[in-house]
Amino acid sequence: MRQTTQQLGGLANERLITEATQRRTEETLRHVTRQLGGLGNKFGSFTEGLVFASMRRILSRRFHVDEISFRRIARRNGHEQEFDMIGVANGARQAVYVVEIKSELNEAELEKR
Numbered sequence: 001m002r003q004t005t006q007q008l009g010g011l012a013n014e015r016l017i018t019e020a021t022q023r024r025t026e027e028t029l030r031h032v033t034r035q036l037g038g039l040g041n042k043f044g045s046f047t048e049g050l051v052f053a054s055m056r057r058i059l060s061r062r063f064h065v066d067e068i069s070f071r072r073i074a075r076r077n078g079h080e081q082e083f084d085m086i087g088v089a090n091g092a093r094q095a096v097y098v099v100e101i102k103s104e105l106n107e108a109e110l111e112k113r
Contacts, residue, residue, distance in 0.1 A: 059087035
């Protein structure tokens with residue numbers, strides 16, 4: 001009987017250790033996930049920075065835009081959209097060009113509305 005009580009005590013102790021280890025692992029995973037998210041945002045900003053100057057020239061020279069805006073956010077009816085660049089050609093053309101910059105283009109991004 002004494003041996004069974006000791007075994008149960010040992011199992012309970014092992015369970016506590018396992019649960020503590022699991023909590024530490026989960027916290028580490030949350031921390032790494034936050035860091036990766038931040039890195040992804042920085043990479044996106046880096047890519048945008050590389051592209052902005054070229055897109056500005058293209059919008060100005062090829063599409064003859066009069067106004068160029070960077071990183072615009074529009075909110076309507078509880079919905080929000082973010083645009084990397086918008087070029088507006090007033091006058092005879094009266095056109096708007098929206099530029100979405102991606103560091104990696106894939107089909108899922110093309111399907112977004």
